[in-house]
Amino acid sequence: MSTTAESGTAGAATTQARMSRREVLQALSGLMLGIFVSILAATVVSNALPVIIADLNGSQSIYTWVVTAELLAMTASVPLWGKLADLVSQKLLVQLSLALFVAGSLLAGFSQDTGTLIVARVIQGLGAGGLTALVQIVMAAMIPPRELGRYAGVFGAVFAVATVAGPLIGGVIVDTSWLGWRWCFFMGAPFALVAIVLLQKTLKLTQVRRGGVHIDWLGALLITAGVSTLLIWVTLAGNEFDWASGTTALMVGGAVVLLALAVLVESRSPEPVIPLDIFRNRTVTLTTLASALVGIAMFGGTVFLSQYFQISLGYSPTEAGLLSLPMIAGLLVSSTVAGALITKTGTWKRFLVAGGVLMTVGFGLLATIDAQTSIWVLGAYMVVLGVGVGLLMQNLVLAAQNDVPARELGSATSVLSFFRSLGGTVGVSVLGAVLASRVAGDLSVLGGGAAEGGTTVPDVSSLPPEIAGLVQDAYGNATAELFLIATPLAALALLVVLFIKEKPLKTTSGAERLAEEQAQLPLAH
Template sequence: MSGLMAGMFVAILASTVVANALPRIITDLRGSQSSYTWVVTSELLAMTATVPIWGKLSDLYDKKLLIQLSLGMFIVGSLVAGFSDSVTVLIISRVVQGIGAGGLTALAQVVMASIIPPRELGRYSGLFGAVFAVGTVAGPLIGGVMVDTSWLGWRWCFFIGVPFAVLAIVLLQLTLDLPVVRRKAKVDYLGAFLIVSGVSALLLWVTLGGSQFAWMSWQTLALVAGGAVLIGLAVLVESRVEEPMIPLDIFRNRTVSLTTLASFLVGVALFGGTVFLSQYFQISLGKSPTVAGLMSLPMILGMMVSTTVAGQIITKTGKWKAFLVAGGVVMTAGMGLLATIGADSSFGLLALYMVVLGVGVGMLMQNLVLAAQNDVPATELGAATSVLSFFRSLGGAVGTSALGAVLSHRVTGEIEKGLGGAAAGDGGSHAIPDLTVLPAQAREVVEQAYGNATADVFLAGAPFALLALVAVLFVKEKPLKTQSGLERLAAESEKPLTAAH
């Protein structure tokens, strides 16, 4: 558990440490608002696309070796990111980090389900939720301190995760002991390629549409049609191969289908909304990166408390659906409240709204995985876990891209309206403004623009949170199993033999 937690901490750190540093990083590397979005999206996309591949490999090969390999890829990506001298190199390094994070995301939960019964998983999920929260707190704070410390700088935001990744590899080598069940089966590389290509094409359209080309243009037609065709081919391939990356028959299980849908919608709302909060704190409210990190604490504390308490109560009572429903209600309320913020919002009000959102997410996110793992045969534990992780990450990538486009469009419109077309002409590249060099009037316009645009992002994300609530309402509560995944696998494999006797 210590090794798994260290690994998960590293994965969370990779996603959050750049949050407060990004405005400075993009300014230093002379990037645009689109670059800002892609530094986040590229890691999410790589993680999303590789989660089912890692999940499938875990059914065929040594889980311990695979999770150590994913940590190794994370280390390589982190070092390249730290030494990057352009936005392009940074985005490529984030892809490598994302591939490693995909392995950690899928394999940590698969390993947990193998050794811990669902009835006990609530408690451990609560601990992992706490690690998630600590990583999410530490990330922005570390990033802010690095940026504000002259002799360190933003490059250390990437180097800081390397020791934790090395520690996780060592701990897992010393402590993790899982039986390796090798099966003779082919990895569905064609299906993986088609899934990655199809999702990438649609994400490119969502990210670049409205800025690099018009929504109604030949580029839109090419990307949407191409993405749809590739995903259609992926479904065809997955339905015919012996060992599909995403087994389609798993969606016949109602619990898996509904929790997968809810995970996707939570990803869209949560990642799409919160990834731009740090930018709002720094540009709209004029805070330093360190202060911006501290300002995100209320949401993380709300998440940490709710996920830990919910996990303990679920383990004690065996009842879990009430937490899914309550989480959906509270998360939707939090998104709606944050849709009312502006450049003049007080921190007290912002803190309250963030606590509400954090409490909702804490009750909902981890327990969706628990519900799915409890309702599938042990042979499908890896597939069910990776499918949920895949769609949550996919939702995050879609949300970041789509809501980033909403933010960029609104900011450009507000600045043009406030300063006039000529004054805004310099922003044609959608570059993120450096407030320190702007005159007072222009600075006020930019602050108002980012305040209004961030509220719009949460307003656009709220319906997705509401739809996630609708999905979990239809999930049927079933008693939590008391056997671990390995024990269930042994029991299931013995059934045919018993019947034969």
């Protein structure tokens, strides 16, 4: 009886899974708006953060924490969202992610201190974690790998518009006295609510549910606790306590024990949150490692660019948003063109290799900047970096999704997203600590108000000219050092990519493949 029902479900999925281009675009509209909101929230804050932190009397470590808190929550929750996708309606989960995002945005907008702001960013991060995992899982279920490149232009356009619009809108908001920085958070809520309604109307995904699936809550708890402990240590070490200290030993030791227990629990669970046997697949292992390295280099290297534009070069938040356009333009063009060519030719590895080369070169060039660097030179360097990142990020996911059984699509996608976010969180935390330490060291010899620039994000316009120049140089040199650290990480990502074996792209969607796999299960017995 159950076998018949299962076969019927599989057949239904097979007949309904293949969607027309128009149906796919309609279904993607709500998903893309959700991604737009998520990216907008992250980028709208980037140019406003110096103003927000100064207004709330926060320090450089708080500046890093406001970014890290969202990344940490997103990272820790991605595997759980991926597993929930096996149990609950994926449409419902995406809508829940957006609802969490709205709640976090409103709380952030009403924050009166940095503590509340960080909590709000955690809630936003939980919502972003759901969107990060689920949007790619849903896309893989609807669209065959060979056709995914065709829609990369849509995704790339949404990503680019949100990334460009965010800093510009954030800059305008903080530069407009009658609005204030709180609207940087409030403005995302209406978009998220519209996305929820749009998803309800347009996303009609046929799902083939797997019987007997459950969540390994103990494994999820251990993974979250272990990763969080490690990342909190990375963020606080060097500021709140020494890198070599008893606190470090306690936190690192605790994280190692928690993660070791997580591995033990996951290895014995019939439905682990992160299936360990998925790493037996060479493509998944290599793309996961490359994604982590890209995350470290990309997030860690670029999140402080806005601070560099405003403090080191003296531009306003709005101008800082405009200065990010070259990198976004490079990303948009490269991801769109590469996606179209991949769909046309069916080959993809050359784009990963080219992306690794250009990302490494881009970081190497940006490692030469200082407080006197021309904006035209900066723009050229950022174009190189943007093109490299555009060729790498989505195509790593495509390579992994193409090489796993349909039943592991959710796991493979969420694992890649998890490690990319983990890399980004580590990158922001470690490089943020490096920047704070370098700035503090450069300014410590000055004493007085300038020395405070090492611990408190300074308002350069309020400093005496001679002190302002020293602060600008300190931030310029420290930012260049971050890119110098990111360069070998990007080179290592390139090395990993070289070992990925290119395989032909499949021409059936994830839903169709899953139906076929399940239809064959009774024959196996």
